[in-house]
Amino acid sequence: MDNKQPANKPVIIIGAGWAGLATACFLAEKNIPVTLVESAKQLGGRARQTSSRTQVLDNGQHLMLGAYSELLDLLKLIGVNEGDVFKRKHQHLNLLNGQNLQPLINLKLPALPRPFNLLFGLLFCKGLSLKEKISVLYRFDRLLKKPISADQDCSVKQWLSDARLPPAYLTLLNALCLAAMNTPADKASALSFRHVLNETFNGKKGSTDLLIPSVNLAQVLPAPANLYLNTHHASVLESTKVISLQSDNNIISQVVSEQQDLNASAVVLATPAHISRSLLKPLIECNELCHHLDQFRYEPITTVYLRYNDSCQIPDEMIGLTETLSEWVFDRRVCDQPGMIAVVISSQGRHMELDNKELSLIIRNELAVIFPDWPLPNASWVIREKRATFSCTADVNRHRPGVITPYQNLFLSGDYLATDALYLPATLETAVRNAKACAQEVLNYLTQQTPL
Numbered sequence: 001m002d003n004k005q006p007a008n009k010p011v012i013i014i015g016a017g018w019a020g021l022a023t024a025c026f027l028a029e030k031n032i033p034v035t036l037v038e039s040a041k042q043l044g045g046r047a048r049q050t051s052s053r054t055q056v057l058d059n060g061q062h063l064m065l066g067a068y069s070e071l072l073d074l075l076k077l078i079g080v081n082e083g084d085v086f087k088r089k090h091q092h093l094n095l096l097n098g099q100n101l102q103p104l105i106n107l108k109l110p111a112l113p114r115p116f117n118l119l120f121g122l123l124f125c126k127g128l129s130l131k132e133k134i135s136v137l138y139r140f141d142r143l144l145k146k147p148i149s150a151d152q153d154c155s156v157k158q159w160l161s162d163a164r165l166p167p168a169y170l171t172l173l174n175a176l177c178l179a180a181m182n183t184p185a186d187k188a189s190a191l192s193f194r195h196v197l198n199e200t201f202n203g204k205k206g207s208t209d210l211l212i213p214s215v216n217l218a219q220v221l222p223a224p225a226n227l228y229l230n231t232h233h234a235s236v237l238e239s240t241k242v243i244s245l246q247s248d249n250n251i252i253s254q255v256v257s258e259q260q261d262l263n264a265s266a267v268v269l270a271t272p273a274h275i276s277r278s279l280l281k282p283l284i285e286c287n288e289l290c291h292h293l294d295q296f297r298y299e300p301i302t303t304v305y306l307r308y309n310d311s312c313q314i315p316d317e318m319i320g321l322t323e324t325l326s327e328w329v330f331d332r333r334v335c336d337q338p339g340m341i342a343v344v345i346s347s348q349g350r351h352m353e354l355d356n357k358e359l360s361l362i363i364r365n366e367l368a369v370i371f372p373d374w375p376l377p378n379a380s381w382v383i384r385e386k387r388a389t390f391s392c393t394a395d396v397n398r399h400r401p402g403v404i405t406p407y408q409n410l411f412l413s414g415d416y417l418a419t420d421a422l423y424l425p426a427t428l429e430t431a432v433r434n435a436k437a438c439a440q441e442v443l444n445y446l447t448q449q450t451p452l
């Protein structure tokens with residue numbers, strides 16, 4: 001990104017989730033005055049620290065990948081050492097039938113460049129016969145190489161149905177689709193999932209690695225980004241809810257919050273799609289954009305935290321389960337919370353019909369089958385994020401906007417945009433990538449306003 005001229009009035013960025021924080025840091029790096037406005041008391045949005053009276057937790061267990069290159073670059077920019085905030089591990093996908101305890105598949109991918117990562121991973125993979133391993137190598141590679149155009153997009157289930165992959169590998173791909181896209185395979189976009197698989201399995205060396213946060217989420221990005229912004233002459237206003245945008249011809253002239261009115265050189269809307277829609281609705285030029293945002297549907301993510309004795313621990317930090325309500329089980333020992341187990345359940349399902357007490361009891365009983373030696377947990381918390389991500393379907397992909405809006409100085413940032421032709425699902429990496437594209441458009445606009 002290149003920039004020549006700082007602007008006088010600040011760029012107002014609305015929403016301090018990871019997209020808003022990233023957009024602010026990218027602009028602050030170029031000496032652009034920035035004011036970041038956040039309605040909540042804390043920064044981080046859907047990836048934030050939260051606490052009960054007795055316990056600091058994340059609003060949901062998050063997992064990052066070595067393929068999150070833009071996020072890793074951003075952390076470097078703001079002075080965060082990867083090793084201080086993540087435990088990097090070679091990908092290890094261990095899927096177990098949670099009812100009969102039969103291992104389904106156990107795939108470890110070494111940090112080798114492609115295709116050797118999958119080649120060596122499959123060689124030592126448990127749960128597949130030799131014939132099945134050879135078939136995966138050949139068919140999976142062919143599947144990933146064949147492009148899908150946006151107008152040919154279909155569900156992941158349909159896409160995989162012709163691939164003739166072994167059943168255990170299909171179960172793994174279905175579980176990965178649900179985990180990575182928070183959308184089940186019968187609804188999820190094949191185009192998006194193919195990109196996720198390609199970026200992970202066919203990316204650079206280390207792309208398949210897992211990055212498990214070793215500190216709470218606030219310490220990964222929100223707190224260091226806040227520090228970076230404070231030392232780069234940007235201001236951050238917490239507990240400040242924006243209620244409307246005032247337009248003057250083709251320009252947004254003012255951002256009105258419950259507390260104050262803010263003048264802006266440019267405005268970035270880094271709120272989730274449904275909130276962006278309600279702020280854009282009164283702006284006549286945004287009718288079509290609002291129509292697209294109306295088509296978005298959302299998926300929940302539920303995290304059940306159970307606190308056991310410090311000595312209870314799961315091998316390898318995480319394990320995937322099938323035939324249970326529990327989907328992925330994480331050991332929070334990695335972020336200095338020994339005995340704390342986080343169970344993640346993506347999307348919709350029977351768990352949504354249960355109240356928190358019923359759900360924790362079922363999860364506790366499911367874990368007791370797998371870890372019979374564990375005593376009962378001494379506390380539990382259920383955190384339900386009802387709109388955790390947008391539903392990443394072929395239908396929704398057709399409606400994902402880019403950064404630019406009909407107003408010259410109004411830009412969008414957030415995990416729901418499609419700023420390239422990749423249609424990546426809602427992740428922290430997508431939020432940061434889109435933030436980078438947004439910052440570039442803001443810089444282009446400001447440079448046009450103040451030519452050399």
Ligand SMILES: Cc1cc2nc3c(=O)[nH]c(=O)nc-3n(C[C@H](O)[C@H](O)[C@H](O)COP(=O)(O)OP(=O)(O)OC[C@H]3O[C@@H](n4cnc5c(N)ncnc54)[C@H](O)[C@@H]3O)c2cc1C
Binds near residue numbers: 014389
């Ligand atoms: C439980 C859970 C688990 C997840 N797991 C993973 C994972 O493992 N890996 C991964 O990569 N991704 C994961 N995700 C997805 C990831 O967290 C999101 O994609 C990402 O945080 C979205 O960031 P964002 O900045 O686009 O939006 P948000 O985080 O929603 O940020 C928008 C911000 O705008 C603020 N705001 C809203 N209205 C206003 C207003 N009127 N005025 C001012 N501010 C306002 C909000 O408070 C919020 O802070 C998970 C999400 C959840 C909820």
